[in-house]
Amino acid sequence: MATLTRAHEELFRRTPDQCYDTFESLYQKCQSDRVSAKDQWILPHELNVTHDLSVCLGSVPDYNLNDWSFSQLCRMARVHKDTVNRLSPKTASKALEETLPSTADKPYQILTVGEEIRSVHGVAYTRLWNTELLDIAKEFASDFTPPQTASDGESSGLYCGEQDMFAFLIDPTGxxxxxxxxxxxxxxxxxxxxxxxxxxxxxxxxxxVCRNHIVWDAIEVVEFSSKHTANVRDGLSEVRKVIESLIVKRDERRDGFVNCIRKAMREKLGHDDEQVLSILAKEGVPRHLIKDAMKIARQHGAFTIFALVDALTQVTQRVQLAGDRTEMDAKVGKLLSLALAA
Structure with a gap:
């Protein structure tokens, strides 16, 4: 079994303004970001950094850089961000002006929101909107919800900031x-x-899932990821397949579990006290617990598998040591498999 820490890592790097209580509020935030954003294609010589580190895009002045777009611009200029940050705004703008490519004939792809530049990319980058992924979750996993609120009392596992989005969803009824x-x-x-x-x-x-959003004892872990290149939207089909496969398997298993319970409510474990006692003893259930459980089950009219499992679940709560109680609960839980063999 695996321990998954991706949501745990997100929890401790997010600020309160990036946290969302519900999937719907996260979706609305991402939808609002998409509607207000604008992609602009600007040739290198049309991008100019002014003396106060604002940016002119063509004939439109006074765009502001955020931390991420400033980092991208520094990388394009091949100047270390920390070095630029140590300079005065006037000197920094001059350094960027002299080091940014200005003769290339391929345009920059610049994402703006109002007067802010969110990102700067070359032509090889293909943007994928957060809502395009969240739409898949809405389509196939509408009954999934965030886990319990984390130990900080605020984080639900749903995050969106100026740089990225992350969603942690579970099916508490699955x-x-x-x-x-x-x-x-x-x-x-x-x-x-x-x-x-x-x-x-x-x-x-x-x-x-603990309150630090560490996922414990995970199995059947399936992962798919893709870079934002020309074929990134092909990855949406893969994401859809992965989530749909999870939902199909959940429904199959849940239906199988329901059928198992129904059969357990019909099938008798034994026809008399002696036979029931013998079968349960072979399954490792102590005799004194068996006798108490049989008394409870008898009140329901029959020694069905479900009645005995229910009764044993009640009597195991009297076991004082937590370790022994956990061991007994595990043995009792496995008794339901007898319904499938019946």
């Missing part, structure tokens, strides 16, 4: 039995509209 143990489905979804990270998805089945 628990199913896999090899005698209980698991629920979940997935991570991430993207950057400004080239800060890849786009991708990771699906899994888990047993526990």
């Amino acid at each position: 628990w199913a039995e896999i090899d005698g143990e209980a698991f629920a489905p979940g997935f991570f979804l991430w993207n950057s509209e400004v080239g800060r990270r890849t786009m991708g998805v990771q699906t899994f089945w888990f047993q526990k």
Whole structure:
């Protein structure tokens, strides 16, 4: 089993203004960003850095750089960002003016929102909007929700900042039995509209999520990611397949679990006390617990598998040591598999 820490890492690098309580509020934020954004194609000689480090795009002055677009501009100029930050605005603008390519014939792809420049890319970059990924989640996983609020009392696992988006979603009603143990489905979804990270998805089945958003005991972990190149939208089909596969498997397992319960409510474990006692003893259940459980089950009229599992679940709560109680609960839980063999 794997321990997944991607959501845990996101938790401790996000500020409160990047946290969203619900999937819908995250989606609205991403939709608003998309509507207000504008892609501009500007030739290198039409991009000019002014004396106060604002930027002129063609004939339009006074665009401001944010931290990410400033970093990108420094990389294009092949000047270290920390070096530029140590200079006065006037000297820094002169340094960028002299080092930025100005004779190239391929345009820059510049994403602006109002008077702010969100990102600067060359022609090889292909933008993928956050909503394009979230639309897939809405289509196939509308009943998935964020996990419990994290230990900071604010973070829900849904984040969107000026550089990227991240969503952590689980199905709290999707628990199913896999090899005698209980698991629920979940997935991570991430993207950057400004080239800060890849786009991708990771699906899994888990047993526990702690308040630090560490996913414990994960199995069937599937991951897909793609860089923002010309074929990045082909990756949307892969993301759709990965999430759809998780949903299909969840439905199959949930239906199988429901059928198992129904059968357990019909099938008798034994026809008399002696036979029931013998079968449960072979499964490792202590005799004193069996006798107490049989008394409870008898009140429901029959020794069905479900009635006995329910009764044993009640009597194991009397076991004082937590370790022993956990061991007994595991044995009792596996009794449901007897319904499938019946």
